[in-house]
Amino acid sequence: xNARTEPAxxxxxxxDAIARPPLLREFLLxxxxxxxxxxxxxxxxxxxxxxxxxxxxxxxxxxxxxLPHENAVQSALLHGDTLIHLANTYYATVHFPATLAxxxxxxxxxxxxxxxxxxxxxxxxxxxxxxxxxxxxAPPRMLAGTGLEDTARIYGxxxxxxxxxxxxxxxxAAMPSLHFGWALMxxxxxxxxxxxxxxxxxxxxxxxxxxxxxxxxxxxxLDAIVATAMLGITLAVIHPPxxxxxxxxxxxxxxxxxxxxxxxxxx
Numbered sequence: 555x556n557a558r559t560e561p562a563x564x565x566x567x568x569x570d571a572i573a574r575p576p577l578l579r580e581f582l583l584x585x586x587x588x589x590x591x592x593x594x595x596x597x598x599x600x601x602x603x604x605x606x607x608x609x610x611x612x613x614x615x616x617x618x619x620x621l622p623h624e625n626a627v628q629s630a631l632l633h634g635d636t637l638i639h640l641a642n643t644y645y646a647t648v649h650f651p652a653t654l655a656x657x658x659x660x661x662x663x664x665x666x667x668x669x670x671x672x673x674x675x676x677x678x679x680x681x682x683x684x685x686x687x688x689x690x691x692a693p694p695r696m697l698a699g700t701g702l703e704d705t706a707r708i709y710g711x712x713x714x715x716x717x718x719x720x721x722x723x724x725x726x727a728a729m730p731s732l733h734f735g736w737a738l739m740x741x742x743x744x745x746x747x748x749x750x751x752x753x754x755x756x757x758x759x760x761x762x763x764x765x766x767x768x769x770x771x772x773x774x775x776l777d778a779i780v781a782t783a784m785l786g787i788t789l790a791v792i793h794p795p796x797x798x799x800x801x802x803x804x805x806x807x808x809x810x811x812x813x814x815x816x817x818x819x820x821x
Contacts, residue, residue, distance in 0.1 A: 574665040580672075584657055587676055588650070590683070605690035605726035609697045612729070612774050621776075624694055625701050627769040635709060641766045642706045646713045649733050652759065656740045660747060666795035667747040671739065677788045678735055682781070686727035693728040695771035702771040731773045735781035737763035742785075746794050 631638045653675070660668035695704040706712035714725055737760040744756040767773040 574661065575669065577661075580661060580668075583672065583676075584654075587672075587679060590679065602690075602692075602726065605692040606697070608689055609692040609694070609728075612691060612776055613694070613697060613700065616775055624768050624771065624774065627765055628702055628705065628771060631705070631765075631769040632703075638705050638709045638770075639711075641770055642709060642711055644762065644766045645706070645733070645770050645772060646711050648763070649736065652740055653736045656743060660743065664747045667743065670792065670794050671743045673792050674743075674785070674788050675736065675739060677792065678739070678781075678785055679732065681784055681788075682730050682732050682735065685729055685780075689729060690726045691728040691777075692726055693772050694774055696725075700771075705770045706772075728773055729777045730781035730784055731767055731777035732781065733767050733773070734760060734763050734778040735785050738782060738785055742789070 631641050657668065657672065657675075660671055694700055694702050695707075704712075706714065741756040741758075741760050745753050764778055767778065768775060
């Protein structure tokens with residue numbers, strides 16, 4: 555009797571969200587993701603002439619598409635030194651810590667969502683590193699004739715030095731904006747992984763990030779649009795975990811991985 559009931563009980567037991575991955579392995583994977591992000595942008599240095607040529611093409615395309623002028627956002631931020639300083643500080647200090655805190659929280663509280671988010675970020679980041687090789691792009695703060703100022707250099711704080719001596723980043727890799735792409739993924743991930751009626755407020759993070767990257771003249775609108783498209787394609791392929799009928803009925807909130815093209819990857 556017991557031998558017959560054990561399999562049934564095992565099947566009735568909710569297929570718990572994917573077990574939390576080993577901490578050391580995940581630390582190395584996430585550290586590797588950030589390292590690839592930094593090193594990949596450095597490897598794509600050079601092509602200064604093409605970067606400025608592409609910048610003019612992007613600027614002209616935005617005007618042809620009747621996108622709002624980046625100047626309007628920057629003018630709003632320049633109404634006071636405090637506001638522009640806060641924008642520069644947000645750009646310099648929120649990007650990496652917010653993404654890392656997001657991954658740590660998911661790892662501790664939503665392991666299945668963590669694996670999903672880590673995969674999405676890895677794919678988007680890797681894909682984003684290809685564009686600077688094929689389409690180097692100078693940011694709008696470097697483009698003459700736009701009326702835009704390099705707010706970080708003037709008002710501080712600045713994370714960039716002169717492009718010729720900046721060995722920590724590639725300043726000619728404006729497209730896509732991973733500042734915005736990562737911020738949007740953080741918001742989407744938290745909206746999907748939580749159930750609070752206030753969870754939609756997480757969308758303020760990418761909204762503020764968008765206004766900051768444009769207002770400080772570090773990115774064009776199109777940089778954020780391309781990042782959004784890349785994230786959208788990735789999310790269409792790599793699906794988040796879903797509730798099962800068993801767990802939904804019990805109200806446990808446990809999740810099972812959604813079957814998808816890449817559901818078994820990266821374990």
